[in-house]
Amino acid sequence: MKVRVKFLxxxxxxxxxxxxxxxxxxxxxxxxxxxxxxxxxxxRAQVLTASGELHPRVVIMKNGTPAQSLGGLxxxxxxxxxxxxxxxxxxx
Amino acid sequence: xxxxxxxxxxxxxxxxxxxxxxxxxxxxxxxxAGAGGLGTAAASYLAAAGVGRIxxxxxxxxxxxxxxxxxxxxxxxxxxxxxxxxxxxxSGLNPHIELRGELIDISASDIxxxxxxxDVIVDALDNFPSRYVLNGAALAQGIPLVHASIRGFYGQxxxxxxxxxxxxxxxxxxxxxxxxxxxxxxxxxxxxxLQAMEVIKYLLGNGSLLMNKLIVFDGLxxxxxxVEIGRRADCPECGGR
Numbered sequence: 579m580k581v582r583v584k585f586l587x588x589x590x591x592x593x594x595x596x597x598x599x600x601x602x603x604x605x606x607x608x609x610x611x612x613x614x615x616x617x618x619x620x621x622r623a624q625v626l627t628a629s630g631e632l633h634p635r636v637v638i639m640k641n642g643t644p645a646q647s648l649g650g651l652x653x654x655x656x657x658x659x660x661x662x663x664x665x666x667x668x669x670x
Numbered sequence: 671x672x673x674x675x676x677x678x679x680x681x682x683x684x685x686x687x688x689x690x691x692x693x694x695x696x697x698x699x700x701x702x703a704g705a706g707g708l709g710t711a712a713a714s715y716l717a718a719a720g721v722g723r724i725x726x727x728x729x730x731x732x733x734x735x736x737x738x739x740x741x742x743x744x745x746x747x748x749x750x751x752x753x754x755x756x757x758x759x760x761s762g763l764n765p766h767i768e769l770r771g772e773l774i775d776i777s778a779s780d781i782x783x784x785x786x787x788x789d790v791i792v793d794a795l796d797n798f799p800s801r802y803v804l805n806g807a808a809l810a811q812g813i814p815l816v817h818a819s820i821r822g823f824y825g826q827x828x829x830x831x832x833x834x835x836x837x838x839x840x841x842x843x844x845x846x847x848x849x850x851x852x853x854x855x856x857x858x859x860x861x862x863x864l865q866a867m868e869v870i871k872y873l874l875g876n877g878s879l880l881m882n883k884l885i886v887f888d889g890l891x892x893x894x895x896x897v898e899i900g901r902r903a904d905c906p907e908c909g910g911r
Contacts, residue, residue: 584897586895590891643900647904664886665821667819667821668796668798669850669851670707670818
C-alpha cells in the first residue's frame with residue numbers, strides 16, 4: 579500500500595521533503611513507517627525516544643487524528659492514508 | 671452610538687466592514703486567556719479594531735525576560751500583574767471600548783461561569799493543563815475557542831467550534847512535560863495576529879474560519895501549512911459531539 583507523509587516545520591529539513599509517498603506492506607503499522615523513514619541516528623533521535631517510544635515532542639496524525647489515540651506505534655495504516663508529522667508546540 | 675473621534679479611530683477599516691460591521695464589533699465580547707506573547711498581540715489588535723468588551727486574564731507578573739516578545743509591557747512594569755497592565759495600556763490605544771484585566775489562574779479555577787457571557791474565547795495560554803480547562807469551559811458553554819501555541823520558530827492556530835470541529839483534547843490527548851520554551855518574538859506576533867483575525871472574521875461572519883484545519887507557521891521558511899484535523903468519536907472531553 580501507499581501512504582503519503584507530510585512533514586512540517588523542523589521535520590521538513592530533517593527529512594528533506596515537504597511530503598513523500600511511502601510504499602509499505604499491506605499490514606504495516608506506524609512503527610514500520612517510522613523505521614523506514616528514520617534511517618539515520620539524527621532522524622531517529624527526533625522522532626523516537628532512546629527506548630523506542632514516540633518522542634513526546636513530535637505530533638503524528640493520521641487523516642487528522644493523533645496517533646496516540648489510534649494505538650501509538652501500533653497504529654494501523656491503510657492505502658491512501660495521510661500522515662502529518664510536526665512538532666508539539668506548547669508555549670504562548 | 672458613535673462620537674466623532676471614535677469614528678475617526680476606525681476610519682481606515684470602515685470601508686472594509688462598514689458601520690454595520692463596526693457596530694457588530696462594538697457589541698461583541700472576547701475572553702482572552704493569557705497575556706503573554708500571543709495574548710499581547712491578539713488583545714492589541716482586537717482592542718484597536720473596536721471589539722466592545724474584552725476581558726484579559728493571566729496569573730503571572732511581568733518579568734524582564736518576557737520583553738523580547740511581549741511588546742506592550744515596559745521594563746518598569748516588572749513585578750506587576752500582566753493582565754491589568756495590558757488592559758490599562760490598551761485602554762489608551764482605544765478608550766472607546768470596555769477593557770478589563772484580571773488575575774485568574776485558569777488551571778486552578780472553574781471558569782465555566784466566567785466565560786459564559788463572551789462571544790469568543792482566545793487561547794493564548796502557555797501551558798496545556800490550563801488549555802484543557804479552557805477547552806472544557808468552551809465546550810460546556812458552546813463558545814468558539816481560537817487556539818494557538820508557539821515554540822521556537824514555529825506556531826500553530828486553529829478555530830475550534832463546539833459541535834462543528836474537534837476539541838483541543840481530540841487533537842492533543844497527551845502532552846509532554848512542560849518547560850519554558852525558547853521563542854522568537856515575531857512568531858508570537860504572527861500567530862497572535864492570526865488569532866485576532868479569526869476572532870474578527872467570526873464576529874463579522876466574514877470569510878472562512880480555520881475550522882477543521884490546523885495552520886502551522888514556519889518562521890524560518892516564512893511558510894504557512896495546513897493539516898486537516900478531525901473529531902474523535904472516543905474523545906474523553908467532547909465525545910466527538
